Amino acid sequence: MMEWASGLVVSAGLAGVFLLMVAENLFPPIPSEVIMPLAGFAAARGQLSLGSVIAAGIGGSLLGNAFWYEVARAFGAERMRRLADRYGRYVGLTRETLLRAEVALRRNGAAAVCLARMMPGIRTGISVPAGLIHLPRPVFYGFTALGTGIWTGGLAWAGYALEDRFYLIEDWAGPVGIGLMVLVFSVIALRILRARRAG
Template sequence: MIAWASELVVSAGLIGVFLLMVAENLFPPIPSEAIMPLAGFAAARGQLPIGGVIAAGISGSLFGNAFWYEVARAFGAARMHRLAAGFGRHVGLTSDRLLRAEAALRRNGPAAVCLARMMPGLRTMISVPAGLVALPRRVFYSFTALGTGVWTGGLAWAGYALEDRFHLVEDWAGPVGIGMMLMVALVIGWRVWRAR
């Protein structure tokens, strides 16, 4: 997969970076931890402009996340509540839990969307609850762009700076993302414990 992504990045250029980042956010076949450092590496070699690489990465991520957000927004919280009422008890998803999750997302939505963009697994998933609670589009897209810009820009610059050693980015990007997830889990756990 990585060899194929590398070939696509070089042969398709910025369009390839854009399409790979769209794909990563629709049905994650290749993580951004591989795509963006490869694109940064190509930029360091003079094959692509670094600014274009970052812009293509952010645009692709926005496009992929927009799909899930808009689908979830069209589905709506009312339908989700009906599903929870009918089938939720089988998976532990009650209407009360949904209401609490919605309230938390409305209260912390911008920060949640922004931080999730830097975490493996959550990058795409946060778009669905944000759409279900109809987080305002302006908020969703601006904080998605901010979080994505920090993450993809950082990965592209790391690939650019490391050149031939760009594979080292994968070695630290995964643990950094997991570390951020653990930190968020600890904060949530602390809040739950404090609330009880």
């Protein structure tokens, strides 16, 4: 996967960075912890511009997150509450949990969206509740761009600065991304098993 991503970044350039970041936010096949340092490394070798790499990363993240936000916004919080009432016990998601999350997000929406962009595992996930509660679009998109800019910019700069020592990023980025995915799926599976035993 790493070799494929690296090849795409080099051969497709900024379009490759953009598309990989869109994909990362739609159905994370490759984490941004891999994509952006690879792009920064390519910039250090003179194949791309660092500023353009960061802009492509931000643009791709915005588009990927816009999809989930707009779908959730169209779906609406009330429909989600009804689904939670009907099926929530299977995944540990109750109406009360949703309401608490909504209250917290309404209170801290801008900060939550911004900080979530820098946290593995919930970077894309925050877009769904933000859309469900109809967080204002300027707030969502503005703070998504800010948080994503800090995150992707930092990762691209790390790849740029390390250059020939790029393997230092590769050594930890892949296992961390895979480990987080395994952890999330394990928690979901455990909750489903407990709900079935209780039911």
